[in-house]
Amino acid sequence: MEEPELAVFSLLYREAHSRCFGVSLDQPLTETEGKLFQQQLLDCTGLIVGWRTLKNYSIFVLNKKEKENPSVASLDTLARYVLKAPYTNEIDRKKTEAHHPYWFLYREKHLAKAISPIIKPRNLGWIRPVLAALVLLLAGYTWYERNTLVTFTENFEDLGENALLNRNWQVINKDERYWARRIDSPKALTLFTLPGDNWTDSTAKPLIKNLLIRPLPLGCFVAELQIEDFIPGGEWQQAGLLLLNDTTLNSPSMRISLAFNDFFGGFTKPAEILVQAIATPGNDGKPEEFVHSTVLTVDSVTRTPGVLNNLRKTAIRIERHGNNYRLLYAGGAAANAAFKELAVKELGIEPRYIAIFALKGRVDKAPVVAVKVKKFTMEGIACN
Secondary structure, eight states: OOOHHHHHHHHHHHHHHHHHHHSSOOOOOHHHHHHHHHHHHHHSSSOOOOOOHHHHHHHHHOOOOOOOOHHHHHHHHHHHHHHHHOOOOOOHHHHHOOTOOOHHHHHHHHHHHHHHHOOOSSSTTHHHEEEEEHHHHHHHHHHHHHHOOOOOOOOOOOHHHHHHTTTTTTEESOHHHHHHTTSSSSSEEEOBSSSBBEEEEEETBBBOEEEEEOOOOOOOEEEEEEEESOOOOOTOOEEEEEEEEESSTTSSSEEEEEEEOOOTTOOOOOEEEEEEEEOOOTTTOEEEEEEEEEEEHHHHHHHHHGOOOOEEEEEEEEEEEETEEEEEEEEEEEETOEEEEEEEEEOOOOOEEEEEEEEEEEEETTTOOOOEEEEEEEEEEOOO
């Protein structure tokens, strides 16, 4: 492939990456991201480009010193994805579109830009810096608007696979049996506290099943999760939000959740339902619990069953301001309960993704229970 076509390929790949992940390409894909990209291409086009190939493409696009010669079939699949072509499959494409029309359509549309010579104005040297400044100003404003000050609200009314993908949700470590039950509650996403955890453990790899993940806006943001009628009752049942540097569970992360706890290091204390926040440095580093706020104790429920109404509506909020993360919790019988600040913590993480999770740790005896997720909101804010 000649240099002009490689330039068009790089443009195509970046555009496809942005549609898939909602952010610009700034680092090579991880294995998990490659698999997510492969799955979305398959779901939207009916065609496959291998995850290793997509990962290698990302390395080439970011570092032109690497050699790459993408196949025309892969180029056509990426172009189909970007141009939102009709769904097909490999057999039908070979029968009716073996000439790969969408790649050549995209190529012809952008090739002129790649091969156009640069025309230098005569005696008008001042134009270039002025135009450059205007372009940078416009690009900066566009980048800021698109990638920072974004607002997203999810009410989970349409839980179809394609509908979720179109709203930039991805499901990692899918458990088909329980994922099929995500529609158990009307106008809500139903997750289940399945075995797994991202807590460091020398005996097991990090794993959270049916992890629903999406890209974060760049910079500062506010994210809020609302769940209903979730009463964790077995160790370590919990549900909440997880921030990740990348889509692997080995990356630096922070999670906040409504959880059950009856372990006190040998001390005798009543079992509790609490809001907990944990920061993990990644690469098997030791986690830090920096929020442990008891909502109620089990013995208080025995004395006064009505206190369980405090768990009918639960909301968790994360606010990022630079490297400072402010965590808040609200709970009660009504949806308008006031938020309570739990902590403000400086964390050395640069999260690119946020996920909704439910789990019960690596404790087999704890039952699997449903978590009714009613609403998720996310808003990019100015970092001031």
